[in-house]
């Protein structure tokens with residue numbers, strides 16, 4: 001069933017488990033995410049980034065995901081990931097996204113608060129929940145995201161930000177990166193604990209790919225309810241396709257796409273089970 005992301009994450013907060021937010025780019029990535037969630041009997045978030053708006057028919061895509069979510073046996077929500085433009089947020093709200101992320105992390109704190117508050121007021125009027133970010137993730141290898149500064153989230157700023165903007169869930173920067181780590185990951189669980197002490201809304205971890213499993217478990221125990229996963233799933237699909245094309249003669253595209261989906265599913269299942277504490 002299609003649900004509001006906020007309700008899904010409040011349940012996760014109470015139950016101390018994490019929900020996977022998979023970045024999707026095609027029918028196959030959506031099918032893989034929902035299929036895995038159904039197999040593991042967990043909720044799942046389908047996330048489309050603003051950066052794909054130029055190449056994706058957003059209205060058509062939203063209608064497709066919503067129809068698939070309604071039919072699913074588990075809670076599914078449709079989330080707009082990393083939106084920098086108000087126009088994208090409005091567009092997502094109009095075509096039925098369950099939640100939107102406004103990323104004002106490139107702005108100074110005061111400006112981020114002002115912009116996020118405005119977005120939150122609009123989204124809430126439409127019954128759509130809002131994620132925001134303070135601090136900024138650095139960019140690792142094979143990422144398709146914008147370059148960030150790697151600035152960690154300051155707990156007192158996070159507290160003020162949440163109080164003044166009314167956002168529903170907050171992305172905290174604690175040392176994870178977008179993409180794969182280059183060198184040893186330095187994940188600051190102690191900082192996350194301090195953020196959790198002063199912020200009572202569900203917390204979000206971007207940069208699930210490559211993060212050590214023990215750190216993920218600790219992060220969930222310290223208030224993380226939504227974990228974004230992008231790069232590892234993309235890499236599984238692409239590396240599978242590379243071996244596929246080396247070894248086979250001309251194949252039909254339908255077979256290739258189906259195979260790509262099958263290559264993504266075990267990676268998604270690994271994350272879903274880890275986040276669910278299985």
Ligand SMILES: [Zn+2]
Pocket residue numbers: 082145178206207228
């Ligand atoms: Zn992100």
